Amino acid sequence: MITTALVSAWIARFGEIIEDRADYLTKLDSPIGDADHGANMLRGMTAAVPAAENAPTIDAQLKAVGMAMLSKVGGTSGPLYGTLFLKAAMTLGQRAEVAPSEFAAALRTGADALAFRGKAEPGDKTMVDALAPAVAALESHVAEDFAAAAEAAHRAADEGRAATTDMVARKGRASYLGERSVGHTDPGATSATYLFQALAEVSR
Template identity: 55%
Template sequence: MAAPDEFAVIDTAALDRWIRAFAAAVAENEQELTRLDSAIGDADHGANMNRGLKAVVAKLDEAAPAGPGALLKQTGMTLVSTVGGASGPLYGTFFLRMATAIGDADTVDQKLFAAALRAGVEGVVARGKAEAGDKTMYDALAPAVDALDAALGGEDTTGALRAAADAAAQGRDATTPMQARKGRASYLGERSVGHQDPGATSATLLLQAAADTLG
């Protein structure tokens, strides 16, 4: 069991690495995300997310935001303005809610990061009205934040974030047998069964990037 002083402190530079790692993962998996979305959506999730995250990275390259909250706010606003479909507002709201939760803090400890992540997920729920089992990104995000909260105090930051990423992956895999009840996929009814949700897939990439960079 890790001692509290072994918990990593997450600063602006660490969050910058996280966002860049997420962008790289989406770029690497763009075709797979598009393949998944072609089965139950508009076949544009990969392209939309890749375009938006490239814009996010370009903004980071222009000038480093003043603090963690400012970085997440800039990320959220850029995604809202550049990502088409439902993904832009949902991911944008996620990061904007995280930014609000962090506020003006210069650094983020494990507990504050977990609270901010949960605030982001709550923003996704408020925006998309999704519930567990609807076959959406929420099915990956919800178990991830629950796993992170459960690990607080008992794992170092890397271990806690890895538990969150693993929970997200399990939630992503669990969307395959679900019938979609939200979004474009819901129009397919029973035909949506048997397909992994693309939003849950990209959300898992987000948590995996956090585990890889924020420990």
């Protein structure tokens, strides 16, 4: 079962990685963006980590993370990560434990809502390129073993992230560059990969 303790650990670990990699994310956001993705994510996660820790149920934890992202981040990634967590929270009842399959389905719903909000499709060179394959992998492996599924999700995210490098951006700030966006890895796809890296690490 997925517990509030696991969710707390997941969000805390995601926060740690973001803190560690904030400079790198901002660096990725410099040539094809506006040099703030690391700072944005850090601001959000600084609020999200304690909020998740103090919520009594999983849906309340995800909602707290979503609200933190929505109200602290701004920019493009704030409403998108906010949507991801808020919509995921809505699919779960007020429970302190949920089945792995329910949890995976919740994340898929969140990721779908994010893509809808951003009007982004896989291939547009956005965080969707990491998120969509990650939640798909999580769902398809969740029946076996959650740790393995989380690991598969992280691998899928990372492959999606890596694939953004050769893509022409069609959404967000990078799209202004057209063909010149090729050769740069998308910062949002990278932060999204960390989300699943954190999940894999705490699920081991």
